[in-house]
Amino acid sequence: MNAQRAVIFDLDGVLTDTAELHYRSWQDVTDALGVRFDRRINEQLRGLSREESLRIVLADRWEHTPEPRRVEIMREKNDRYLARVAEMTPNDVFEGIPALLAALRQAGAALAVASSSRNARVVLERLSLAGVFDAVVDGNDAPRSKPDPQVFTAAAAQLGVPTTRCVVVEDAEAGVQAARAAGMRVVGVGPAERVGAADLVVASPGMLRADALLGLVAVV
The missing domain is CATH 3.40.50.1000 (HAD superfamily/HAD-like)
Structure with missing residues (x-):
């Protein structure tokens, strides 16, 4: 150019505003995991990668969660997010x-x-x-x-x-x-x-x- x-x-x-879509998708996943998640935590995820976001979301559980399970959680969250993105116009x-x-x-x-x-x-x-x-x-x-x-x-x-x-x-x-x-x-x-x-x-x-x-x- x-x-x-x-x-x-x-x-x-x-x-x-995809932040709300991310929030609702993380909320779905954390509810299933029994992990506390709220809008204050969601704010900390702005600009971060999927893996870094999961590290914050899991907090103390991160070190005790096997890598294959981490990948599975990230995939679950992304699938829920993309389902919501598909409704955007x-x-x-x-x-x-x-x-x-x-x-x-x-x-x-x-x-x-x-x-x-x-x-x-x-x-x-x-x-x-x-x-x-x-x-x-x-x-x-x-x-x-x-x-x-x-x-x-x-x-x-x-x-x-x-x-x-x-x-x-x-x-x-x-x-x-x-x-x-x-x-x-x-x-x-x-x-x-x-x-x-x-x-x-x-x-x-x-x-x-x-x-x-x-x-x-x-x-x-």
Whole structure:
């Protein structure tokens, strides 16, 4: 690509609300296991891989759960999650996001999704957003999950845009840390106590503005 600037979006909590689908799927699994799980614990899973999420969910049980059983639990949770994803439609895209993407494209920015989820492409297809982005990097492509910067540096490489010309939009603390580790500017979506280390913080995805995002990586 010939773009001089890029905007790289996290998926869950930025483009759509899959957090609730994850919560309900984990709730199904933990109820069957007899493991305590609530929304506070669910918040800790933002931006983490499936395995790291399970480690938090199982807590003290992690070390006593054989690897084959861990794999089985993760598969059970993912199956329940995908069943819920199958019911998603383009109406589940956050309000304001389609207009934002159009404005960024009009401004000549390259666009990417970088998510720790291995199901990112499936979700984008359900939302009719798959063709909007120039690159999609997920947990299948970048196995080291956030706060490791791998998923973001891989997205920048696919776009052919230097990391210093990329701005990331994230809703998780681990994602903000990963973007900074990649040498990128970052906009946090959500409460300051979670994403306050970002260069710019907005309360919700609907408050994102193309000029504010691109202003963080202005071409001089």
